[in-house]
Amino acid sequence: MSYTVEITIAEPASTDEEVETRMYQLPDPYETVANAKEAAAAHIASLDLEPAVVIYSVFDREGFTVASSVEELAEAG
Numbered sequence: 001m002s003y004t005v006e007i008t009i010a011e012p013a014s015t016d017e018e019v020e021t022r023m024y025q026l027p028d029p030y031e032t033v034a035n036a037k038e039a040a041a042a043h044i045a046s047l048d049l050e051p052a053v054v055i056y057s058v059f060d061r062e063g064f065t066v067a068s069s070v071e072e073l074a075e076a077g
Contacts, residue, residue: 002061003029003033003060005043006025007040008021008056
């Protein structure tokens with residue numbers, strides 16, 4: 001099965017501005033969920049951003065979320 005990774009970046013806002021959110025998909029499909037999660041982690045590490053403002057989601061070919069950094073944060077917290 002093929003999996004895709006979506007990256008969401010929520011830039012912190014100043015006190016009088018709204019949060020700006022950017023979303024995009026990584027260009028490559030991945031064969032396993034583990035490979036997709038590794039690619040997401042590597043991509044996030046390459047960004048010049050605080051990791052807390054970046055979320056990834058892994059989708060199967062039908063568009064269902066099969067993994068997310070939000071789930072990992074909830075389990076850790």
